[in-house]
Each structure stands twice: as C-alpha cells, then as structure tokens.
Amino acid sequence: MRRFSALPDTVIPSIKARLDDFRQQRRVQAGSLIISVFGDAILPRGGRIWLGSLIHLLEPLELNERLVRTSVFRLAKEEWLRTETVGRRADYVLTNSGRRRFEEASRHIYAAHAPLWDRRWRLILAVGEFDPKDRERLRRALFWQGFGVLGADCFVHPSADLTAAFDALVAEGLADHLDRLMPLLAADSRAGLSANDADLVRRAWNLEELAKAYAAFVATYLPILAELRSDRQLEVGAEDAFLLRTLLIHDYRRLLLRDPELPDVLLPVDWPGQKARLLCMELYRRLLAASERHLDQVLTLADGSNPAPDAAYAERFPANDPLLSVAL
Known part of the structure; x- marks a missing residue:
C-alpha cells in the first residue's frame, strides 16, 4: 500500500502539533471520523468512494487498514452506506437516508450563523x-x-x-x-423574552459544559489560524491541509451535534459558540484550495476515476461572507 508522507516540505508547527496530538490518541472513534470525511469531502463529489482510496486518505492519521475496513462495514450495517460492485472492486455509496442525514447536518455546519428563532x-x-x-x-x-x-x-x-x-x-x-x-x-404568546424561556433553558441544557467544549475548540485551532495570519507567504501542504480540515470539521461537527443553537437572547454573556463558528469558517477557507488538490490526487472510485466536486460546494463558508472579516 502506498504510504503518504506525514508532513509536507514546509512544516507549520501548530498544524504538526494538532496532527501529532490526534495520532497519539490511544483510542480513535474511527466510524465517527469516517462520517465526518464522508460529509465534508465525499458527499460533494458524488457521495461515493473506493474503499482503498478511503484507506489511503486516512492512513496519515494512523488509522490502519483493518480499523477503516471494520468501521466502514459497521456503517454499512447501520445503513449509512451501501456497496456497488465495479468489476473486481466496489464503491461505498451513501444510502438515501445517509445522504439526507448528511445534508441536514451540512446546513448547520457550514452556515454563517445560527438559525433565527421564531419563538x-x-x-x-x-x-x-x-x-x-x-x-x-x-x-x-x-x-x-x-x-x-x-x-x-x-x-x-x-x-x-x-x-x-x-x-x-x-x-x-x-x-x-x-x-x-x-x-x-x-x-409563549407574551412579547419579548419570558422568565419561562430562560428557566426552560437552564433546566434543559448544560450550557456550562458546552461552553467549555467550545472554548477548548477555540484554544486548539486559534493558534493555527494566528500562525497562518502572521505570514502571508506561509503555505500549508496539500496533505496536511486535508488532514487538518478533516479534524477541524470533525471536532466542530461533534460540537454542533450537541448544540441546540439557541438564539442570542437565551445565551449567557460572552458565549464562545459564535467565536468558534467564525474561527472554523476562516480556517476552513484557508485550507480549502490546498486540501482540494490532495483530494484531486487521492480520492478515486472503483473504476479509477476521480470525481469532481459539485458546484454547490462553493456555497460552504463563502469567501465573500462579511462575517469572515470579523476579528477573533
């Protein structure tokens, strides 16, 4: 099997630290990470991939072939994925229900702001x-x-x-x-924020725990963004860009899955969720071009072809979004 280099020619310390930290985990929830890869990288390219290609993509994160195979088989059993045979090979393809789940999640992950509340x-x-x-x-x-x-x-x-x-x-x-x-x-038929709304939030969610998780996300990824901002000539290698983008979206997706995305009027002062959203948006955009070059080279189907990204892909975290200019 082809072994990809773990680092590009130019080593960016903060990125290397994040990737090394992930690789040193004793236990990795490979199925959850594969779901993130499917939603972020594979869905925009048709929602299918040859298993060997997926193994190549994840190998630099030190997910071995057996772990990837086992995790993919489990996702197929849970009806996230199905197989389509092409000659002696097979593609793993999103099921209709799996595609719907990804598309619903994408509307939240790549949005510039939380949904407006209709009370x-x-x-x-x-x-x-x-x-x-x-x-x-x-x-x-x-x-x-x-x-x-x-x-x-x-x-x-x-x-x-x-x-x-x-x-x-x-x-x-x-x-x-x-x-x-x-x-x-x-x-609530009464105008404005009621005491009942605030009390409901306090009883239904542990916002303190969620705030700590958002703060940890910011502490992890803000140094990387700061390093990229400090040197305009600094270029992230294609492979590292893909790996970091994968971890960024994986970590952010896991936060959003727990987040009810409450309106600002129901959130504590200095809520870190919006800061995390802005950070994810800007860092994702900075990684996008290089990471797509890596996918162009490595993401293949069972017939050997390389699927191009859908045009709607550009709607994710649009580069001209005014929120990207907000200081973190």
Missing part, C-alpha cells in the same frame, strides 16, 4: 412505556440532535425540523418506538 419551542413527548435501555437510546439519539431534556418524558429544541428529527431516529434504529412519541410546537 416556538419544538417538543417531543414520550407518551408510551419505554424500558430503561430504549429510553436511554432515545435520550442519547435526541441529545446528539441538540435536544434538551425536561423531566423524563419531554425533549425540547428551539428550531429543529421535527420531521428530520424523526427521520434521524429511524436511522438510529428507533423506528419501532415512533408511535410512542408525540411531536408538538409550543409558543
């Missing part, structure tokens, strides 16, 4: 009996969609698409439980 709360009520194991599966599945919990039987979100939320539960293997769930919209 209506989205509720999912558990109105039937659940055994403890299934209730915990439901709680975790909705937690990773940003839902907060009120008591044992009520899940709440300020802006979620309830149809998409139920589709995601089906994808998580909870289809048999949907008849015991009731989706509702609730609104």
Whole structure:
C-alpha cells in the first residue's frame, strides 16, 4: 500500500502539533471520523468512494487498514452506506437516508450563523412505556440532535425540523418506538423574552459544559489560524491541509451535534459558540484550495476515476461572507 508522507516540505508547527496530538490518541472513534470525511469531502463529489482510496486518505492519521475496513462495514450495517460492485472492486455509496442525514447536518455546519428563532419551542413527548435501555437510546439519539431534556418524558429544541428529527431516529434504529412519541410546537404568546424561556433553558441544557467544549475548540485551532495570519507567504501542504480540515470539521461537527443553537437572547454573556463558528469558517477557507488538490490526487472510485466536486460546494463558508472579516 502506498504510504503518504506525514508532513509536507514546509512544516507549520501548530498544524504538526494538532496532527501529532490526534495520532497519539490511544483510542480513535474511527466510524465517527469516517462520517465526518464522508460529509465534508465525499458527499460533494458524488457521495461515493473506493474503499482503498478511503484507506489511503486516512492512513496519515494512523488509522490502519483493518480499523477503516471494520468501521466502514459497521456503517454499512447501520445503513449509512451501501456497496456497488465495479468489476473486481466496489464503491461505498451513501444510502438515501445517509445522504439526507448528511445534508441536514451540512446546513448547520457550514452556515454563517445560527438559525433565527421564531419563538416556538419544538417538543417531543414520550407518551408510551419505554424500558430503561430504549429510553436511554432515545435520550442519547435526541441529545446528539441538540435536544434538551425536561423531566423524563419531554425533549425540547428551539428550531429543529421535527420531521428530520424523526427521520434521524429511524436511522438510529428507533423506528419501532415512533408511535410512542408525540411531536408538538409550543409558543409563549407574551412579547419579548419570558422568565419561562430562560428557566426552560437552564433546566434543559448544560450550557456550562458546552461552553467549555467550545472554548477548548477555540484554544486548539486559534493558534493555527494566528500562525497562518502572521505570514502571508506561509503555505500549508496539500496533505496536511486535508488532514487538518478533516479534524477541524470533525471536532466542530461533534460540537454542533450537541448544540441546540439557541438564539442570542437565551445565551449567557460572552458565549464562545459564535467565536468558534467564525474561527472554523476562516480556517476552513484557508485550507480549502490546498486540501482540494490532495483530494484531486487521492480520492478515486472503483473504476479509477476521480470525481469532481459539485458546484454547490462553493456555497460552504463563502469567501465573500462579511462575517469572515470579523476579528477573533
């Protein structure tokens, strides 16, 4: 198997430190990382890839071939992916449900700002009996969609698409439980922010924990952006750009999955979420061109062709977005 060099000719210390830190982890959730790669790099190029190509892409992060194969097989079993045979090889292709889940997540990940709040709360009520194991599966599945919990039987979100939320539960293997769930919209008829809204937020979400996670993200990636800003002649190698872009989006995606994206009026002062969003936007744009060159060389299909990115790809974190000029 081809072994890619871990570092480009020009070594950028902050990038090397981040990549080395990832490589030194004792345990890597390879399936989750592969999901991030599919959503960020493979979906815009048709949503399919030859397994050997995926192994080549992830090898420099020290994910070995066996781990990648095992993780991909598991994603296929969970109906994120399916196989299409091409001669003696096969492509792994996003299923329709997998594609819908990625596209929904992309609308949040690559947006310039959080959704506007219409002052209506989205509720999912558990109105039937659940055994403890299934209730915990439901709680975790909705937690990773940003839902907060009120008591044992009520899940709440300020802006979620309830149809998409139920589709995601089906994808998580909870289809048999949907008849015991009731989706509702609730609104406070009083003008302005009510005490009830603020109290609901305090009870439903642990914002302190989420704020710490956002602060850690900023502390990890801001030094890299500062180094790139300090020297306009500094160029990131194509492979390192792809690897860092992958970790950046992976880490940011994991944060957004937990984040209900509350409106500013419901957030604490100096909330770090917007700073993290701006940081991710600017760093992603700086890595994009070089990382795409790497994908042009390495991302291949079973027939040996290299799929080009879709034109809609340019809509992600657009370069002319005024928010990119905001100082971090």
